[in-house]
Amino acid sequence: xxxxxxxxxxxxxxxPKLSDAELKAxxxxxxxxxxxxxxxxxxxxxxxxxxxxxxxxxxxxxxLIEVGHGxxxxxxxxxxxxxxxxxxxxxxxxxxxTSVDLALADFRGDILTQxxxxxxxxxxxxxxxxxxxxxxxxxxxERSADASSLLGFGxxxxxxxxxxxxxxxxxxxxxxxxGYPIKQFxxxxxxxxxxxxxxxxxxxxxxxxxxxxxxxxxxxxYVKIGTGIGCGIISKGEIYRGSDGCAxxxxxxxxxxxxxxxxxxxxxxxxxxxxxxxxxxxxxxAARNGExxxxxxxxxxxxxxxxxxxxxELAAAGDRVANQIIYESGRMIGGVxxxxxxxxxxxxxFIGGGVSKIGHQFLSTIRQxxxxxxxxxxxxxxSIDYSKLGDDAGVxxxxxxxxxxxxxxxxx
Amino acid sequence: xxxxxxxxxxxxxxxPKLSDAELKAxxxxxxxxxxxxxxxxxxxxxxxxxxxxxxxxxxxxxxLIEVGHGxxxxxxxxxxxxxxxxxxxxxxxxxxxTSVDLALADFRGDILTQxxxxxxxxxxxxxxxxxxxxxxxxxxxERSADASSLLGFGxxxxxxxxxxxxxxxxxxxxxxxxGYPIKQFxxxxxxxxxxxxxxxxxxxxxxxxxxxxxxxxxxxxYVKIGTGIGCGIISKGEIYRGSDGCAxxxxxxxxxxxxxxxxxxxxxxxxxxxxxxxxxxxxxxAARNGExxxxxxxxxxxxxxxxxxxxxELAAAGDRVANQIIYESGRMIGGVxxxxxxxxxxxxxFIGGGVSKIGHQFLSTIRQxxxxxxxxxxxxxxSIDYSKLGDDAGVxxxxxxxxxxxxxxxxx
Numbered sequence: 125x126x127x128x129x130x131x132x133x134x135x136x137x138x139x140p141k142l143s144d145a146e147l148k149a150x151x152x153x154x155x156x157x158x159x160x161x162x163x164x165x166x167x168x169x170x171x172x173x174x175x176x177x178x179x180x181x182x183x184x185x186x187x188l189i190e191v192g193h194g195x196x197x198x199x200x201x202x203x204x205x206x207x208x209x210x211x212x213x214x215x216x217x218x219x220x221x222t223s224v225d226l227a228l229a230d231f232r233g234d235i236l237t238q239x240x241x242x243x244x245x246x247x248x249x250x251x252x253x254x255x256x257x258x259x260x261x262x263x264x265x266e267r268s269a270d271a272s273s274l275l276g277f278g279x280x281x282x283x284x285x286x287x288x289x290x291x292x293x294x295x296x297x298x299x300x301x302x303g304y305p306i307k308q309f310x311x312x313x314x315x316x317x318x319x320x321x322x323x324x325x326x327x328x329x330x331x332x333x334x335x336x337x338x339x340x341x342x343x344x345x346y347v348k349i350g351t352g353i354g355c356g357i358i359s360k361g362e363i364y365r366g367s368d369g370c371a372x373x374x375x376x377x378x379x380x381x382x383x384x385x386x387x388x389x390x391x392x393x394x395x396x397x398x399x400x401x402x403x404x405x406x407x408x409x410a411a412r413n414g415e416x417x418x419x420x421x422x423x424x425x426x427x428x429x430x431x432x433x434x435x436x437e438l439a440a441a442g443d444r445v446a447n448q449i450i451y452e453s454g455r456m457i458g459g460v461x462x463x464x465x466x467x468x469x470x471x472x473x474f475i476g477g478g479v480s481k482i483g484h485q486f487l488s489t490i491r492q493x494x495x496x497x498x499x500x501x502x503x504x505x506x507s508i509d510y511s512k513l514g515d516d517a518g519v520x521x522x523x524x525x526x527x528x529x530x531x532x533x534x535x536x
Numbered sequence: 537x538x539x540x541x542x543x544x545x546x547x548x549x550x551x552p553k554l555s556d557a558e559l560k561a562x563x564x565x566x567x568x569x570x571x572x573x574x575x576x577x578x579x580x581x582x583x584x585x586x587x588x589x590x591x592x593x594x595x596x597x598x599x600l601i602e603v604g605h606g607x608x609x610x611x612x613x614x615x616x617x618x619x620x621x622x623x624x625x626x627x628x629x630x631x632x633x634t635s636v637d638l639a640l641a642d643f644r645g646d647i648l649t650q651x652x653x654x655x656x657x658x659x660x661x662x663x664x665x666x667x668x669x670x671x672x673x674x675x676x677x678e679r680s681a682d683a684s685s686l687l688g689f690g691x692x693x694x695x696x697x698x699x700x701x702x703x704x705x706x707x708x709x710x711x712x713x714x715g716y717p718i719k720q721f722x723x724x725x726x727x728x729x730x731x732x733x734x735x736x737x738x739x740x741x742x743x744x745x746x747x748x749x750x751x752x753x754x755x756x757x758y759v760k761i762g763t764g765i766g767c768g769i770i771s772k773g774e775i776y777r778g779s780d781g782c783a784x785x786x787x788x789x790x791x792x793x794x795x796x797x798x799x800x801x802x803x804x805x806x807x808x809x810x811x812x813x814x815x816x817x818x819x820x821x822a823a824r825n826g827e828x829x830x831x832x833x834x835x836x837x838x839x840x841x842x843x844x845x846x847x848x849e850l851a852a853a854g855d856r857v858a859n860q861i862i863y864e865s866g867r868m869i870g871g872v873x874x875x876x877x878x879x880x881x882x883x884x885x886f887i888g889g890g891v892s893k894i895g896h897q898f899l900s901t902i903r904q905x906x907x908x909x910x911x912x913x914x915x916x917x918x919s920i921d922y923s924k925l926g927d928d929a930g931v932x933x934x935x936x937x938x939x940x941x942x943x944x945x946x947x948x
Contacts, residue, residue: 144581169556174586284913293913343779355879359771366881367755370913377875378909390909463789463872464879467767469778497790497802501696501705501782 140185145170147532149178150187153205154232154527155334160194160202179205186211187531207232212316213269214276214526215260218324218518220478221245221282221297221351224256227519228263231275233334233527237263238519245282245297249304257313277310277319278526280327280518282352287369290321296387297351320529322363324348324518325372328511329356330363331521332474337512344470346511347374348477349457353395357468374464375399379456398456400479403432406449416445436482450486458493465498465506476511552597557582559944561590562599565617566644566939567746570603572614591617598623599943619644624728625681626688626938627672630736630930632890633657633694633709633763636668639931640675643687645746645939649675650931657694657709661716669725689722689731690938692739692930694764699781702733708799709763732941734775736760736930737784740923741768742775743933744886749924756882758923759786760889761869765807769880786876787811791868810868812891815844818861828857848894862898870905877910877918888923 142150145168152167153159159167165175182188182205189208193201209230218225222245227238239259243252264270283295290307292298310319322330329346332338338346338358346356355372357364365371375395376388383392396402408430410416411423418441422434438446461473473494475487491508498506511517554562557580564579565571571579577587594600594617601620605613621642630637634657639650651671655664668691676682695707702719704710722731734742741758744750750758750770758768767784769776777783787807788800795804808814820842822828823835830850835842850858873885885906887899903920910918923929 170586174582343776357879359776364755364771366914367883367918368881368913368916370911371879371881373878373881373911373914374875376911377878378871381871388911459790459793460875463786463875466785466789467769467783467876467879469780469783469785471779499782499785499788499800501780502778502785504780506779 142182142185142187142531143178145174145178146182149175150182150207150531153188154207154531158191158194158204158206160204162197162202164205209234212273212275213264213267214278214523214530215263215274216327216519216522216524216526217256217277217279218327218522219245219252219279219281220324220518224252225515225519226256226259226263227523228260228267229523231527233520233523235519235523237266239263246300249301249306250309253306253309257310260314271314272316274314274317276523276526276530277314277317278327278522278524278529279306279319279321280324280522281306281321282324284370284373285321285323287322287365290319318529318533320525322522322525323354323356323369323372325354325356326363326365327356327521327525328476328513328517329358329474329521330524331513331517331519332356332476332511333358333361333363333521334524335513335520336517337472337474337509341471343468344472344474345372345461345464345468346474346476346517347457347461347480349399349475349480350477351400351479353399353457353477355464374460377460377463379460394456394460398453400432403435403449403453403479403482404430406452407432407435407438407446410445410449416443418443419445432479432482436486439483439485447485450483451489454486454489455493458490459497461490461494461508462497465494465502469502471505472507472509474509474511476514476517480510554594554597554599554943555590557586557590558594561587562594562619562943565600566619566943570606570616570618572606572616574609574614576617621646624685624687625676625679626690626935626942627675627686628739628931628934628936628938629668629689629691630739630934631657631664631691631693632736632930636664637927637931638668638671638675639935640672640679641935643939645932645935647931647935649678651675658712661713661718662721665718665721669722672726683726684728686726686729688935688938688942689726689729690739690934690936690941691718691731691733692736692934692937693733694736696782696785697733697735699734699777702731730941730945732937734934734937735766735768735781735784737766737768738775738777739768739933739937740888740925740929741770741886741933742936743925743929743931744768744888744923745770745773745775745933746936747925747932748929749886749921750884753883755880756884756886757784757873757876757880758886758888758929759869759873759892761811761887761892762889763812763891765811765869765889767876786872789872789875791872806868806872810865812844815847815861815865815891815894816842818864819844819847819850819858822857822861828855830855831857844891844894848898851895851897859897862895863901866898866901867905870902871909873902873906873920874909877906877914881914883917884919884921886921886923888926888929892922 161175188205190203191206194204209232211231216227223242225240227235229235284293292301307319325348344358348354353375355374357372376393378392379394380392386393386396411420423430435446573587600617602615603618606616621644623643628639635654637652639647641647696705704713719731737760750756756770760766765787767786769784788805790804792804798805798808823832847858
């Protein structure tokens with residue numbers, strides 16, 4: 125199925141600049157699926173005449189198409205409008221510390237193909253980005269399309285990002301990427317694309333908001349527990365980045381003023397004491413101290429490959445020391461989340477990231493510690509659960525971000 | 537100067553229900569002062585024809601008036617529109633633990649008269665509200681107006697409020713107010729009013745956003761330090777209340793898991809360890825332990841009236857122990873704020889409340905502790921300073937809230 129983008133045939137680089145009212149109409153349609161002109165007018169609080177003009181412009185620009193009829197409210201059955209999925213392709217990429225997930229989707233963000241490969245994020249940016257470009261070209265070729273038909277590109281990276289420029293700022297996991305012009309590199313390969321780059325946990329929160337458990341929620345937190353601990357914040361239905369773009373950096377909240385010195389220079393940071401490496405490290409120490417035979421065996425067998433997953437497996441097999449380690453980590457995370465729940469009073473906390481899956485006991489400890497320590501009022505209707513999208517939250521969010529940037533480009 | 541409200545003459549109870557587009561136009565004019573039709577159209581991203589209709593409706597409803605001409609952009613000098621200040625009166629009330637501040641303002645929120653009286657918030661609601669009503673009637677009478685010309689009423693109270701209903705929920709400082717129908721009581725006296733009730737620190741944040749240091753800021757925190765410690769959150773330019781209306785309840789964030797038991801039942805809550813009563817208590821203990829002669833003298837002289845202000849005065853006079861007490865409290869508050877800065881990445885933190893004024897050393901300790909413990913990126917452009925409105929933040933915010941509710945009523 126080849127996509128025939130009228131836009132590309134017209135030789136334009138991307139969408140015409142849409143007016144505020146057009147963007148608002150489009151935003152409702154993107155989030156709420158096919159809608160009639162009357163429904164859109166109601167949502168925007170504008171007249172039927174105005175919406176006819178707005179929708180007319182969007183249909184002329186091929187952004188919207190008519191997709192059949194809805195239920196009648198008395199008279200004729202209303203025509204329904206939806207985003208034209210065949211305007212072009214978008215790519216969503218979730219760059220993890222040790223793996224890369226890629227998806228190619230249509231203009232509604234519906235995934236057409238998905239691929240993953242293992243990679244070390246500490247590699248040179250050029251090498252990793254070339255591999256990403258090659259895979260996207262392959263995915264396009266499978267659909268008889270070429271580089272020019274990619275109109276959107278969204279990527280999450282595990283480090284602090286200046287959102288407008290897409291530049292990483294002092295990323296601890298990937299120092300070689302500091303200031304690397306990712307957007308320009310992508311544009312060389314895909315000239316019709318305006319890339320958008322964001323922090324990985326922000327795209328996970330966006331994914332959860334648009335495609336997962338956060339659909340319809342105004343305010344929630346997405347907490348990723350992996351090598352580090354980070355949080356994506358949804359405020360009034362949209363991602364909240366803060367004034368310097370670094371909101372949600374909860375990994376360096378203090379849990380012990382007399383704790384060990386973190387790589388950031390402060391003492392007792394949450395991620396240094398409770399994320400994956402800390403869990404593994406506590407296991408190695410317990411093994412050395414002869415606290416658990418099974419733990420000793422596992423540490424010996426795995427050597428430098430020993431990690432938090434091993435602790436999870438041993439805990440599931442009933443090892444008391446492994447369970448205690450998970451409990452301690454969960455308690456520290458829950459303690460910090462309790463304070464944030466008092467402050468932010470979210471509807472839900474979604475937990476994701478590789479380390480979060482080391483066992484249901486981990487989730488239940490986090491939940492208990494949060495509920496125990498937060499105020500009664502702020503937890504009255506709070507749910508704390510795993511991400512509904514699991515490992516796919518990132519690519520879903522990256523696709524949505526890519527489309528956001530196609531429709532309403534930020535500075536590029 | 538008697539206000540002649542056409543609306544009241546027409547006998548309508550309050551404003552006609554405004555459409556979304558009318559509300560948005562009005563919102564820009566309220567926040568950005570007199571604006572031309574062209575400027576409003578630009579801000580809303582709509583056509584000149586649409587804005588002419590919208591503004592026409594608002595002028596017909598007496599909500600907007602023409603207030604002269606702006607600078608010419610080439611052709612004729614554009615007519616400027618502003619809110620009609622003479623539509624009626626609004627009252628703003630800031631109910632503190634020991635005093636009540638009241639202001640009467642016009643429809644732009646410009647204060648006409650201001651009064652204060654000392655009162656114990658633990659009194660019966662009926663007694664306190666009757667006194668508030670009487671003072672508002674006096675202030676109206678001074679302007680030759682009566683109860684019917686009060687169209688807006690906003691009040692901040694020192695406890696958790698369910699915003700839609702205006703009911704207090706388990707307020708620790710004022711248990712008699714739990715579930716008391718404040719709105720209905722006010723409406724009996726001022727039948728043309730739709731009252732709005734909010735938490736005191738929320739109205740202070742609103743005041744700071746509209747009239748103080750937060751003008752033009754997207755995201756900031758207003759922290760009130762008094763008998764308790766609370767925070768008002770501004771997100772994307774608007775007050776953020778959270779999913780249960782209790783966002784910003786930072787007084788019960790834990791600073792010491794092994795700390796003393798707070799009245800909420802948890803250990804080591806920030807406000808139990810660092811707010812006014814804790815500062816005073818630490819002073820009394822130090823006096824008992826003979827750590828400072830001056831402190832002993834002051835505690836003996838003041839008896840049960842000894843409070844955090846005394847510690848501030850002794851610190852200013854150079855008492856080492858008093859300074860140390862202020863330092864410890866500031867350090868705990870700054871430690872919690874550091875975590876919240878990592879999470880929320882605000883542009884600014886404004887500090888207010890009676891106890892915040894016990895000395896500049898207090899502010900500087902809070903500032904240092906916050907900057908030391910938060911990440912470098914999140915504090916790059918962070919300012920931490922006293923509220924620009926000081927004690928008036930509350931009444932200003934209450935007036936704005938009152939007007940918000942007049943123009944776009946919440947459920948009442």
